[in-house]
Amino acid sequence: MNPEEMKELKELIEFLKENKIGEFDLERGDLKVRLKFAQEGQSPDLASLARLLAAQPVAAPAPIHLPPAVLPEVYAQQTPAAEAAKAAEAEDASLHIVKSPIVGTFYESPSPGAPAFCKIGDQVENGQVLCIIEAMKLMNEIESDVAGEVVKRFVQSGQPVEYGQQLFAVRPR
Amino acid sequence: MSTHDGISADAFDLHALNESLARTRFAGKLHHFASIGSTSTHAMAQADEAAPDGDVYFADEQTAGRGRGAHSWSSPAGTGLYFSVLLRPRLSPGDALWFSLAAGLAVHAAVERVTSLRADIRWPNDLLLGKHKFCGILTEMNAEVTRVRHLVIGIGINVRQPEFPEDIRKIATSLRLETGRDWSRQDLLAAVLSQLEAEIAVLTSPSGIEEATTNILKRLEQKSSWIRGKRVFVEGMEGYEGVTEGLDQRGFLRIRTAKGLKTVLSGGVREQS
Numbered sequence: 001m002n003p004e005e006m007k008e009l010k011e012l013i014e015f016l017k018e019n020k021i022g023e024f025d026l027e028r029g030d031l032k033v034r035l036k037f038a039q040e041g042q043s044p045d046l047a048s049l050a051r052l053l054a055a056q057p058v059a060a061p062a063p064i065h066l067p068p069a070v071l072p073e074v075y076a077q078q079t080p081a082a083e084a085a086k087a088a089e090a091e092d093a094s095l096h097i098v099k100s101p102i103v104g105t106f107y108e109s110p111s112p113g114a115p116a117f118c119k120i121g122d123q124v125e126n127g128q129v130l131c132i133i134e135a136m137k138l139m140n141e142i143e144s145d146v147a148g149e150v151v152k153r154f155v156q157s158g159q160p161v162e163y164g165q166q167l168f169a170v171r172p173r
Numbered sequence: 174m175s176t177h178d179g180i181s182a183d184a185f186d187l188h189a190l191n192e193s194l195a196r197t198r199f200a201g202k203l204h205h206f207a208s209i210g211s212t213s214t215h216a217m218a219q220a221d222e223a224a225p226d227g228d229v230y231f232a233d234e235q236t237a238g239r240g241r242g243a244h245s246w247s248s249p250a251g252t253g254l255y256f257s258v259l260l261r262p263r264l265s266p267g268d269a270l271w272f273s274l275a276a277g278l279a280v281h282a283a284v285e286r287v288t289s290l291r292a293d294i295r296w297p298n299d300l301l302l303g304k305h306k307f308c309g310i311l312t313e314m315n316a317e318v319t320r321v322r323h324l325v326i327g328i329g330i331n332v333r334q335p336e337f338p339e340d341i342r343k344i345a346t347s348l349r350l351e352t353g354r355d356w357s358r359q360d361l362l363a364a365v366l367s368q369l370e371a372e373i374a375v376l377t378s379p380s381g382i383e384e385a386t387t388n389i390l391k392r393l394e395q396k397s398s399w400i401r402g403k404r405v406f407v408e409g410m411e412g413y414e415g416v417t418e419g420l421d422q423r424g425f426l427r428i429r430t431a432k433g434l435k436t437v438l439s440g441g442v443r444e445q446s
Contacts, residue, residue, distance in 0.1 A: 104438050135270055140315075
């Protein structure tokens with residue numbers, strides 16, 4: 001994603017914020033963006049979004065070409081955007097990434113309709129189940145291999161994941 | 174209970190069962206319950222308490238038998254075979270998927286040996302007679318990134334059910350309904366465990382997993398009418414329909430759709446009428 005497109009996206013987010021739009025979906029070619037603002041009046045985490053998009057491999061400058069599956073929902077943070085940006089920069093390297101050990105379908109809960117194993121902001125223990133990856137009717141419980149706070153979920157429930165794909169970011173404590 | 178009662182007439186004889194499994198990892202590791210919530214839930218809990226490879230938990234009745242997703246497994250007392258096998262194979266989590274396919278083939282072979290019935294296999298491992306399902310298999314795994322800690326294969330087989338509740342009558346059957354006679358759950362259990370032992374031995378052979386996987390793919394093609402040319406609907410977030418077009422090298426089902434070739438990773442493949 002080039003700087004112009006980043007700028008456009010930031011402007012779009014500002015526009016959505018000003019107009020108090022709670023959810024927004026964009027599909028343009030292979031690019032899919034989904035924004036969801038948790039609470040009215042709070043800023044989305046621009047810094048996280050920027051880092052996220054900047055981190056994606058870009059085949060050509062234009063048109064925008066990103067694998068749709070790797071763009072997760074962007075959740076609003078509880079802290080003001082500027083503060084979050086600084087915090088995000090500082091904590092990035094220290095975040096622990098939980099990855100999928102198998103190819104399969106990601107499920108956030110033990111069965112449809114049941115509460116999720118964990119939510120963003122939850123404190124989890126080492127060995128605690130975070131999600132299930134299913135393939136061929138084999139359910140693989142994915143555990144956190146660190147104790148800390150779940151700060152990010154990279155995939156949607158029901159979405160296919162590849163071997164080694166990022167599932168969660170946990171801030172170790 | 175009188176001896177004419179169906180339940181006591183088909184009681185398990187643990188001693189005989191152990192004898193017949195003498196050459197397998199399962200001998201002396203059979204744990205029987207008159208009634209239990211779910212044999213797999215129990216097995217997973219036992220695995221956390223360091224229960225050994227080869228433990229088998231089976232029950233006359235499950236009060237909370239589970240299927241995939243939100244599905245339950247109807248497990249009335251004394252009529253079905255409900256069991257879970259605990260394994261600790263030295264494999265990577267990715268390779269453990271083969272156990273799911275191998276378990277279906279093991280039950281297929283065991284049912285044929287005991288009853289002479291040739292079942293169909295609906296990918297990945299449902300067993301059907303005609304269009305009706307009589308055996309479901311759900312595997313659960315606990316793994317580190319590079320190795321399996323433990324694997325629990327849960328198997329439910331409808332053996333002696335004379336009928337089914339209204340809500341599953343159209344999709345379920347039992348060996349009794351198909352053949353008009355009752356089969357011994359004990360014989361079936363012994364046969365499935367023997368077949369499973371053979372599958373495990375090949376999958377965990379020191380010479381590597383390739384020989385086993387090639388063989389599993391070949392047998393599935395032979396024994397299942399679902400692998401090629403079947404018009405199906407795939408359930409999921411965005412369901413789609415198409416025609417099955419064989420398995421890929423990992424054992425995933427390929428489906429030719431209007432939008433190209435798709436690969437099914439998890440269950441929920443149903444016949445499209």
